Amino acid sequence: MKKLNLLYLVVLSALISLTATSDLFAQCKEKKAITKTCKPQMKPFHYDGMAYNDIQFDEKPKVIDVEFTAFAGEKYKLLFCKSNFKENVVIKIYDKNKRNKNRKIVYDSSTVETNIWGFEPPRSGNYFIEYEVPVSSTGVKKNECMVLLIGYK
Amino acid sequence: MQLKQILFIGATALALYSCGGKGDSTTAELSDSTATAEDASAKDSSMFLASGTVLPSPMQIANIYAKAGVKYLTGVTNSPDNQSKYTSTVSKSLNLGVYTADLAYCILNEQPQQGLLYLKSIKQLSDGAGLSGIFESQAMLTRFEKNIGNKDSLTQIMSDFNSDSDFFFEENDKQTQSVIIFTGGWIESFYIASNVGLKTKNDVITNRLAEQKMTLDKLVPILTLLSKNEAELKPIAEEMAAIRTLLNSVESIKSQDPDDIDFTSVKLTPSELKTIAEAAKKLRTKVVSI
Numbered sequence: 001m002k003k004l005n006l007l008y009l010v011v012l013s014a015l016i017s018l019t020a021t022s023d024l025f026a027q028c029k030e031k032k033a034i035t036k037t038c039k040p041q042m043k044p045f046h047y048d049g050m051a052y053n054d055i056q057f058d059e060k061p062k063v064i065d066v067e068f069t070a071f072a073g074e075k076y077k078l079l080f081c082k083s084n085f086k087e088n089v090v091i092k093i094y095d096k097n098k099r100n101k102n103r104k105i106v107y108d109s110s111t112v113e114t115n116i117w118g119f120e121p122p123r124s125g126n127y128f129i130e131y132e133v134p135v136s137s138t139g140v141k142k143n144e145c146m147v148l149l150i151g152y153k
Numbered sequence: 154m155q156l157k158q159i160l161f162i163g164a165t166a167l168a169l170y171s172c173g174g175k176g177d178s179t180t181a182e183l184s185d186s187t188a189t190a191e192d193a194s195a196k197d198s199s200m201f202l203a204s205g206t207v208l209p210s211p212m213q214i215a216n217i218y219a220k221a222g223v224k225y226l227t228g229v230t231n232s233p234d235n236q237s238k239y240t241s242t243v244s245k246s247l248n249l250g251v252y253t254a255d256l257a258y259c260i261l262n263e264q265p266q267q268g269l270l271y272l273k274s275i276k277q278l279s280d281g282a283g284l285s286g287i288f289e290s291q292a293m294l295t296r297f298e299k300n301i302g303n304k305d306s307l308t309q310i311m312s313d314f315n316s317d318s319d320f321f322f323e324e325n326d327k328q329t330q331s332v333i334i335f336t337g338g339w340i341e342s343f344y345i346a347s348n349v350g351l352k353t354k355n356d357v358i359t360n361r362l363a364e365q366k367m368t369l370d371k372l373v374p375i376l377t378l379l380s381k382n383e384a385e386l387k388p389i390a391e392e393m394a395a396i397r398t399l400l401n402s403v404e405s406i407k408s409q410d411p412d413d414i415d416f417t418s419v420k421l422t423p424s425e426l427k428t429i430a431e432a433a434k435k436l437r438t439k440v441v442s443i
Binding site: 031032035039046047048049050051052053065066067068069071072073074096097099100102123124125126148150152 | 205206207208209210212213216217220308309312313315316319320323324361364367368371412413414415416417
């Protein structure tokens with residue numbers, strides 16, 4: 001009986017997760033339009049990959065993580081594009097993961113005027129992007145979208 | 154390419170069931186700095202599942218190998234004629250990846266006519282795998298044929314193809330298939346580079362091979378999860394895990410902090426390279442023969 005209850009809970013959790021996911025995806029409807037607007041800035045780099053993230057503004061600040069790998073000897077351009085929201089999502093990129101005390105910030109959007117980061121990694125490794133999502137500026141819960149495009153050459 | 158969250162959450166549900174843990178990303182973070190490399194990888198994969206990871210495109214991987222000195226070798230790629238042999242969705246998807254890597258290899262090594270044959274096989278396999286939409290968004294074959302003598306244009310066409318494919322997979326809930334296609338492409342590129350590396354003893358190539366441990370650290374856990382529901386993937390996931398184990402046991406990798414590997418100092422010994430190249434060949438043979 002205990003096993004059945006556990007199974008029931010797991011199935012229910014999975015269903016809730018999947019339902020939540022469906023809603024989540026419905027929220028980032030503008031991603032194609034955002035990408036289309038943003039992509040021309042990628043030139044002369046070649047498209048490598050993208051990441052869409054749903055951003056929910058509510059009464060709690062939060063951090064959203066995205067990770068990518070960069071290889072020494074390559075040049076990269078990262079474009080951070082967003083749907084039409086006024087809140088200031090600070091984007092930070094670290095050279096190591098959260099558990100490494102020696103990690104350094106290699107990009108901080110609060111210190112620059114642009115949504116583009118170009119870099120040549122000194123060595124191959126994983127890079128860790130954090131979107132620092134503030135509370136909703138209006139006090140009203142809303143869902144928005146961040147699009148990351150990565151290019152290389 | 155991005156492995157999408159719907160897959161991550163589905164896989165996380167599976168992981169939850171098997172581990173009894175919590176699924177939110179906060180609990181996936183590590184607090185124990187003494188964790189072993191394997192523990193770290195397992196927890197990294199939880200974070201990977203819970204958030205988002207962008208994997209390098211097949212074109213970028215091929216480009217990295219080409220810059221390292223991976224030259225064109227006749228006969229090393231999978232024959233485009235083999236496409237009719239692939240009948241299951243998994244074999245079609247894996248070999249779609251294989252052919253995409255072969256196409257990139259041909260373009261970067263200025264073999265466009267051979268590349269065109271791969272593009273045609275890719276189109277046929279895509280149609281058979283329910284992915285014909287990838288080609289509908291643009292007249293890619295026509296563009297390719299018009300620009301056949303221009304490597305830069307062909308590279309741009311491949312780049313557009315990658316971008317359009319990512320959209321297609323995203324919008325048509327084909328994320329699982331996109332992981333399998335990526336896997337096929339990764340295997341083919343790794344096989345070609347290890348083959349050339351073995352023949353040329355080029356240290357730059359072998360160093361680039363070792364770096365692919367980072368991709369395997371992300372790919373193996375998700376493939377292992379996918380293979381629970383897709384029996385045909387199981388031997389592939391196992392062989393990839395075996396290559397990852399071989400890379401983890403490379404002396405110049407093993408001697409470093411698993412969380413902070415400096416790949417510039419990694420060197421494969423001739424014996425390590427031989428073992429890894431043989432494992433890559435075995436895996437690749439399995440993929441193109443299924």
